Amino acid sequence: MILELADIRIHPGQQAEFEQAAQVGLDTVLSKAKGFVSYEIRHSIESPERYVLLIEWETLEAHTVGFRASPAHAQWRAIVGGFFAQPPFVEHFGVVAASTS
Amino acid sequence: MILELADIRIHPGQQAEFEQAAQVGLDTVLSKAKGFVSYEIRHSIESPERYVLLIEWETLEAHTVGFRASPAHAQWRAIVGGFFAQPPFVEHFGVVAASTS
Numbered sequence: 001m002i003l004e005l006a007d008i009r010i011h012p013g014q015q016a017e018f019e020q021a022a023q024v025g026l027d028t029v030l031s032k033a034k035g036f037v038s039y040e041i042r043h044s045i046e047s048p049e050r051y052v053l054l055i056e057w058e059t060l061e062a063h064t065v066g067f068r069a070s071p072a073h074a075q076w077r078a079i080v081g082g083f084f085a086q087p088p089f090v091e092h093f094g095v096v097a098a099s100t101s
Numbered sequence: 102m103i104l105e106l107a108d109i110r111i112h113p114g115q116q117a118e119f120e121q122a123a124q125v126g127l128d129t130v131l132s133k134a135k136g137f138v139s140y141e142i143r144h145s146i147e148s149p150e151r152y153v154l155l156i157e158w159e160t161l162e163a164h165t166v167g168f169r170a171s172p173a174h175a176q177w178r179a180i181v182g183g184f185f186a187q188p189p190f191v192e193h194f195g196v197v198a199a200s201t202s
Contacts, residue, residue: 003143005153023198031200042104042194045161052106052194054155060146093143093153097124099132 001037002060003093006053009085015048018083022053025079029072030055035062049085060092102138103161107154108190116149119184123154126180130173131156136163150186161193 010018019041026039037056044050057063067073111119120142127140138157145151158164168174 002146005143019197026198026200038200040199041197042106043197045103045193045195047192050192051197091148091151092146094146096120096142096144096152097127098141099127099139 001095002057002063003095004053004055004057004063005091005093006055007089008051008053009049009088010051010083011085012049014083015043018051018080019043021079021083022051025076026053029076029079030067033062033067033070033072035059035066053088063092102196103158103164104194104196105154105156105158105164106192106194107156109152109154110150110186110189111152111184112186113150115184116144119152119181120144122180122184123152126177127154130177130180131168134163134168134171134173136160136167154189158193164193 022041026041030036030039035058037058039056040054042052042054044052055063057067123142127142131137131140136159138159140157141155143153143155145153156164158168
């Protein structure tokens with residue numbers, strides 16, 4: 001399992017519209033992708049224009065090869081791309097350790 | 102529930118030692134704090150010196166007031182602080198939406 005962490009800055013004042021669009025895009029496009037496992041949308045308390053998307057994939061390639069080369073990628077960007085104040089910063093993370101509870 | 106996202110850069114070549122120390126610090130110090138819920142340590146695939154700690158707290162204040170004002174904060178920093186190449190960048194996040202599965 002690989003975590004995609006996307007660090008997003010949106011244009012000011014568009015929080016409600018972005019949140020609605022992102023959820024639609026995740027539920028209707030991302031969630032249907034091969035190798036998709038789960039997602040969370042999180043909103044920064046300190047930085048009102050900052051969001052992180054936490055997306056779990058079965059493998060790194062499910063995102064970087066499978067999803068990004070599919071028509072779904074353009075569909076996703078069409079839904080949310082207009083809200084981005086700058087290109088999202090995306091990296092992928094393996095698990096080192098986690099609490100057991 | 103509030104997510105603390107700590108973005109960490111360590112000195113090169115100390116990955117194994119940092120991972121061991123962070124797990125010890127989380128299991129013996131952080132996990133005992135009032136309002137602590139869960140943690141994950143994640144390691145970037147693209148940036149070998151980058152880690153993120155994902156810590157769930159019952160409330161924002163459990164971390165920013167309760168933990169940071171307690172002796173446990175200094176204990177935690179004593180265990181992991183020497184590995185940091187720069188001060189970690191920390192923000193807190195509320196949940197906007199999550200997949201149901």
